Amino acid sequence: MKIAVIGGTGLIGSQVVKDLNAAGHEAVPHSKSTGVDIISGEGLDEAVAGADVVVNLTNSPTFDEASLAFFQTSMDNLLAVAHNGGVGHFVILSIVGVDQVPELDYYRAKVLQEKVLAAGPIPYSIVRATQFMEFMEPAMSWTADADTVRLPATPIQPIAAKDVAAAVAEVAAGAPLNGIRNIAGPEIFTLDELGRITLSCKGDNRTVVTDPTAGMFAVVKGDVLTDKSAHLAPTRYANWLS
Numbered sequence: 001m002k003i004a005v006i007g008g009t010g011l012i013g014s015q016v017v018k019d020l021n022a023a024g025h026e027a028v029p030h031s032k033s034t035g036v037d038i039i040s041g042e043g044l045d046e047a048v049a050g051a052d053v054v055v056n057l058t059n060s061p062t063f064d065e066a067s068l069a070f071f072q073t074s075m076d077n078l079l080a081v082a083h084n085g086g087v088g089h090f091v092i093l094s095i096v097g098v099d100q101v102p103e104l105d106y107y108r109a110k111v112l113q114e115k116v117l118a119a120g121p122i123p124y125s126i127v128r129a130t131q132f133m134e135f136m137e138p139a140m141s142w143t144a145d146a147d148t149v150r151l152p153a154t155p156i157q158p159i160a161a162k163d164v165a166a167a168v169a170e171v172a173a174g175a176p177l178n179g180i181r182n183i184a185g186p187e188i189f190t191l192d193e194l195g196r197i198t199l200s201c202k203g204d205n206r207t208v209v210t211d212p213t214a215g216m217f218a219v220v221k222g223d224v225l226t227d228k229s230a231h232l233a234p235t236r237y238a239n240w241l242s
Helices: 011-022 044-048 066-084 105-118 133-141 161-172 191-201 237-241
Strands: 002-006 026-030 053-056 089-095 124-129 148-151 180-184 207-210
Touching: 002 011, 002 044, 011 026, 011 161, 044 066, 053 066, 053 161, 066 089, 066 105, 089 105, 089 161, 105 124, 124 161, 133 148, 133 191, 148 191, 161 180, 191 207, 191 237
Parallel strands: 002 026, 002 053, 053 089, 089 124, 124 180, 148 207
Antiparallel strands: none
C-alpha cells in the first residue's frame, strides 16, 4: 500500500515510516520541512495523492487552549483532501485516558481531534498510547531546581516510542478499526517513583519530592492514564533506560 505519513519526520513518524517500508509498503513522510502545511493546506493535495492510507502524527505547537483550533483546522483540511483523493483509511495517534482529563486544554483538544475523525467520511483507526518513556525527562524538568524534582504520585504506564511506532504501523497496514486501540507499556509506576528510578539510573543526586500540585499531571484523578487491558508493549522502563 501507499501510505502518507503526515508528521512523518518526528519522533514517532520517522519510525512509523521505517517500519512500514520494512514491511514492504510505500510509506512517504510529509511535514513542514517537506513543504506540507496542514494549517494553510499548502502541499496537502500532492502529499495525499494516490495514498491508500493517511497517518496523521502531527502535533500542536502549544499545549494551551490554542491547541483546540490547531486540531480542528488540521483535521478539517486533512480529511477534506483525503476524502477527495479516495483515501480508504485514516489513522491518528491519541492518548490513553484522554477523555478523562478535561482540566487539560491539550487533552480536550485531542478528544476534539478524535471526534472530528470519527464523524468524518473516511474509515478510521485511533491508536491511544500511554505516556512515552521519552517524555520523562521533560516532565521532570517542569518542576525541577538544583536540588529537587517535584512530582505528583500520578499512576502512569510508560511505553517506549519505538513500541508506539510499531503499533501505529501495524494498525495503518491493517483494516480500519472504526474505533480505538489502546496500547501501553508493561509496567505501572507512580510518576514520583519513576522520577526516583530515572535519577538513580543517571547518577543524578537530586531528591524527588512527592508534590500533588506539581506539573501538568497534578490534575489527573486516579489511574485514568493507565490501562491493564491494553495491548501491552514489550519494552520495560529499566531496559529502556539502560
